[in-house]
Amino acid sequence: MELGIWNSIGIVLGFSLFVIALDEYIAKPWRKRSWERRAASGDKEAQEMLRIAGSANVVDE
Amino acid sequence: MALDYEVPEDKRALYWLGDKLIEYRTPVMALVLLTTGMFAYWSFQLRLVTSFGDLLPQTHEFVKIHNKYSGTFGGANNIVAMMAVEEGTIFTKKNLTKIFEMTEGMDTVYGVNHNQIESIGHRTVRHLRVAAGGTLRAEPVMLRAPKTQEDVDEIRRIVHNAENIYGLIVSLDDKAALLRANFIEGRLDYRRIFEEVNEKVVEPFSDEETKIYVAGEPRLYGWVYSYASDVFWILVVTYCIEWILRWMYFHDWRGALRPTLTGVIAAFWGLGFIHLIGLALDPLMLVMPFLITARAVSHAIQMHDRYYEEFEKCGWNKRRAIVASFAELFVPTFSGVVTDAFGVLVILLVPVIMLQKLAITASFWILAITVSEMLLNPIVYYYLKAPEPELVVLREHGIFRKGIEWFTRLHVSRVGRLATLGVWATAVIVALYFVRGLTIGDPTAASPLVWLDSPYNVSHTEIQGRFGGVEPLIVVAEGFDKDAMKDPEALRTMERFQRAIERDPDIGYSFSLADIIRAVNRVFHELEPKWLVIPDSWTDIGGLFFIFFSGSPPTETAKYVDPSYTTAHVTFYAKNHQGDAIRRIIARCEKFIEENPMDKAAFKLAGGLIGVLAAANQELVRNDLLMNFLGFFTIWVILTFTYRSITAGLYLLAPLLASNVIVNAYMAVQNIGINIHTLPLVTVGVGFGIDYGLYIVSRTIEEIRERSDLTESVHQALITSGKAVTFTAATMIVSTAFWITSNIRFNAEMGLLLAIWMAISYVGSQTLLPILVLVFKPKFIMKEAGRGRMGSGH
Numbered sequence: 001m002e003l004g005i006w007n008s009i010g011i012v013l014g015f016s017l018f019v020i021a022l023d024e025y026i027a028k029p030w031r032k033r034s035w036e037r038r039a040a041s042g043d044k045e046a047q048e049m050l051r052i053a054g055s056a057n058v059v060d061e
Numbered sequence: 062m063a064l065d066y067e068v069p070e071d072k073r074a075l076y077w078l079g080d081k082l083i084e085y086r087t088p089v090m091a092l093v094l095l096t097t098g099m100f101a102y103w104s105f106q107l108r109l110v111t112s113f114g115d116l117l118p119q120t121h122e123f124v125k126i127h128n129k130y131s132g133t134f135g136g137a138n139n140i141v142a143m144m145a146v147e148e149g150t151i152f153t154k155k156n157l158t159k160i161f162e163m164t165e166g167m168d169t170v171y172g173v174n175h176n177q178i179e180s181i182g183h184r185t186v187r188h189l190r191v192a193a194g195g196t197l198r199a200e201p202v203m204l205r206a207p208k209t210q211e212d213v214d215e216i217r218r219i220v221h222n223a224e225n226i227y228g229l230i231v232s233l234d235d236k237a238a239l240l241r242a243n244f245i246e247g248r249l250d251y252r253r254i255f256e257e258v259n260e261k262v263v264e265p266f267s268d269e270e271t272k273i274y275v276a277g278e279p280r281l282y283g284w285v286y287s288y289a290s291d292v293f294w295i296l297v298v299t300y301c302i303e304w305i306l307r308w309m310y311f312h313d314w315r316g317a318l319r320p321t322l323t324g325v326i327a328a329f330w331g332l333g334f335i336h337l338i339g340l341a342l343d344p345l346m347l348v349m350p351f352l353i354t355a356r357a358v359s360h361a362i363q364m365h366d367r368y369y370e371e372f373e374k375c376g377w378n379k380r381r382a383i384v385a386s387f388a389e390l391f392v393p394t395f396s397g398v399v400t401d402a403f404g405v406l407v408i409l410l411v412p413v414i415m416l417q418k419l420a421i422t423a424s425f426w427i428l429a430i431t432v433s434e435m436l437l438n439p440i441v442y443y444y445l446k447a448p449e450p451e452l453v454v455l456r457e458h459g460i461f462r463k464g465i466e467w468f469t470r471l472h473v474s475r476v477g478r479l480a481t482l483g484v485w486a487t488a489v490i491v492a493l494y495f496v497r498g499l500t501i502g503d504p505t506a507a508s509p510l511v512w513l514d515s516p517y518n519v520s521h522t523e524i525q526g527r528f529g530g531v532e533p534l535i536v537v538a539e540g541f542d543k544d545a546m547k548d549p550e551a552l553r554t555m556e557r558f559q560r561a562i563e564r565d566p567d568i569g570y571s572f573s574l575a576d577i578i579r580a581v582n583r584v585f586h587e588l589e590p591k592w593l594v595i596p597d598s599w600t601d602i603g604g605l606f607f608i609f610f611s612g613s614p615p616t617e618t619a620k621y622v623d624p625s626y627t628t629a630h631v632t633f634y635a636k637n638h639q640g641d642a643i644r645r646i647i648a649r650c651e652k653f654i655e656e657n658p659m660d661k662a663a664f665k666l667a668g669g670l671i672g673v674l675a676a677a678n679q680e681l682v683r684n685d686l687l688m689n690f691l692g693f694f695t696i697w698v699i700l701t702f703t704y705r706s707i708t709a710g711l712y713l714l715a716p717l718l719a720s721n722v723i724v725n726a727y728m729a730v731q732n733i734g735i736n737i738h739t740l741p742l743v744t745v746g747v748g749f750g751i752d753y754g755l756y757i758v759s760r761t762i763e764e765i766r767e768r769s770d771l772t773e774s775v776h777q778a779l780i781t782s783g784k785a786v787t788f789t790a791a792t793m794i795v796s797t798a799f800w801i802t803s804n805i806r807f808n809a810e811m812g813l814l815l816a817i818w819m820a821i822s823y824v825g826s827q828t829l830l831p832i833l834v835l836v837f838k839p840k841f842i843m844k845e846a847g848r849g850r851m852g853s854g855h
Contacts, residue, residue: 003293005105012300016318019304023314028449031312035451045458049451056450059378 100333110341166261255283320361326433331426502640530569530634533669706841716825750822790823
């Protein structure tokens with residue numbers, strides 16, 4: 001398949017949106033569930049991550 | 062929001078600037094986006110064009126001669142098509158008809174110089190015929206395609222008896238014929254010429270029995286253009302790979318997006334500027350925009366990593382983190398961009414228009430990074446949602462971070478220091494040995510722009526194999542007065558010149574007015590071999606020229622001699638355009654010219670492809686050392702101002718110099734010559750190393766202010782900035798190396814070379830630079846010890 005400028009732009013934009021969606025809707029929830037599972041089984045690192053996630057007071061003005 | 066928290070005193074102005082950028086975000090962003098929109102519009106108007114004249118050093122004497130005479134004696138833009146038969150000879154009705162029709166086809170290709178086509182099927186290739194009454198006439202070999210076997214036999218007889226044809230445009234084994242066409246420089250449309258030659262010369266005449274091979278510069282560029290769409294694949298795939306890698310490193314899509322924004326904005330500015338100043342993109346320079354964009358992305362990764370670090374340090378306050386990362390990285394980022402931009406400007410020294418335009422555009426493009434990376438960056442972060450704190454922390458827990466930590470401990474230890482210095486010293490000594498083989502010009506006979514097994518190089522090799530040489534070197538014999546070319550002594554000197562230079566192993570054959578006069582003299586004397594000489598008197602020579610040229614219009618005869626017989630040429634056909642061969646041939650020509658002065662004329666070097674390449678190579682040799690020196694000197698001056706220390710530049714340049722020697726040695730070993738295409742890439746490549754070093758040294762200074770201990774500070778710099786440098790280098794190396802899949806060999810080799818360059822520069826800045834700092838304890842770093850970071854607003 002021969003690529004030109006416009007279909008190249010289409011592919012990279014589509015791919016970027018795909019990665020953003022993958023990160024927001026699949027990777028992050030999966031990561032959080034994974035930490036919760038690991039924390040429940042006594043993993044210190046996972047407990048620390050969850051502690052930070054819960055206690056951090058993010059100032060996003 | 063005012064700057065109502067404590068910040069380091071010496072960076073207060075930068076913190077203030079970062080804060081103000083956020084405060085006035087709407088007008089700043091509107092201005093930047095409006096300007097970017099304009100540049101984006103212009104960048105979409107860009108075209109892929111190579112201007113042959115721009116590739117030549119126009120002030121060089123050879124190029125002046127080339128420009129003066131290329132319209133008449135032939136330029137550098139020849140297409141050579143060879144028709145070869147598998148069985149039998151070309152002397153059949155069918156084959157000669159093909160040659161005749163191929164020649165007609167070539168005569169209709171866009172941009173061809175109709176008076177500078179050589180083929181037995183073209184009107185300008187003539188032979189002498191004794192007509193009724195004993196008169197002599199110069200007639201075309203073929204006025205039409207042969208109709209009978211008698212016509213074929215007659216053509217064979219003519220070819221076998223014509224010195225200007227047999228062996229030159231028909232092979233000595235009668236199995237191949239050449240069709241050589243010169244193209245007008247101002248009308249070179251490589252894409253169109255490529256397509257029309259395929260349609261009119263190659264496709265209709267190729268079959269099982271007949272093979273058509275086409276070579277020459279316009280054909281080569283045509284192939285390069287046909288491969289240019291590869292670039293889109295490479296860009297798309299590298300974009301996707303980089304996104305995945307950045308996403309994996311930052312665990313967050315913002316980390317993938319932010320460097321992309323920087324790269325895209327800088328690219329619009331750069332490409333738009335190229336169009337704005339009336340330039341086009343050269344398909345052989347496509348690695349260059351990629352390289353500059355890679356550099357923009359590399360700065361952005363540093364900034365993003367620092368933003369995450371500051372976000373944690375600032376107690377998860379986004380605005381403070383934005384301002385702190387902006388202020389803390391301002392010096393290394395700005396200094397890196399400025400050194401790169403000014404470093405590239407030294408290419409201006411080479412008087413090749415294309416390189417000078419490239420130096421200006423690359424410099425502007427690199428400077429545009431300051432807009433996308435520094436001016437707009439705090440605003441982009443302001444509008445992006447703050448990262449999740451656990452992701453910021455997570456990035457410090459992965460295997461990558463642990464690996465860096467482990468290596469750094471080992472590296473700064475006593476054994477590590479000794480090993481680092483030992484390995485680098487050995488590598489430089491070995492490289493210095495190999496670097497002697499570095500070639501200026503092309504190091505191989507085939508074209509280095511496309512792969513050895515590409516259709517172009519296969520054709521080139523076939524033609525060279527059958528005819529010995531297709532690449533012209535035109536030496537002009539410029540008379541002092543009219544009729545100088547009728548002087549027997551001038552013609553004899555031209556003949557001696559041919560015989561002297563033909564002894565060079567890389568010269569296939571030669572042609573001059575002397576060959577014509579000898580052949581005409583012999584025909585005039587009933588083909589007696591003893592008359593194959595140049596006559597002794599002006600009147601005899603004038604008479605013979607009259608016989609030969611009287612039937613031809615001046616436009617046709619001008620390719621041999623001008624109408625007033627003042628100026629003619631000797632053309633040598635070289636077997637290749639290797640840098641060493643060109644240098645040797647030109648030296649031989651110069652020696653002969655010096656030892657054989659003429660009374661009525663003087664030889665002038667040099668036109669044709671070999672002539673202009675010789676000029677380009679001479680300019681590169683003349684400027685290469687100076688350019689390297691000035692490039693490094695510029696970087697040193699900027700570093701001196703950045704760190705207010707004369708020695709700072711020396712520390713940062715030492716690993717760069719070592720990397721430079723190793724990369725040059727690699728080029729020598731891999732047979733990659735320095736030419737007008739490789740030179741700018743190599744010069745831009747130098748800047749990568751300095752960027753990496755700047756981030757590490759600046760971070761070491763920051764750390765020593767708080768820690769006072771040099772070893773600990775260096776260690777901390779390597780596991781923070783050094784980690785981001787490592788990640789940046791890894792992604793850049795992977796994506797640049799992907800260029801090896803290109804069908805354009807030049808782009809593939811440059812991609813690989815730059816990947817190697819980046820790798821060596823990275824290793825130099827990550828290993829040699831910190832050890833030099835640890836061993837020599839430079840004052841510009843040590844004086845900062847214990848000065849403390851006066852509050853940090855955290």
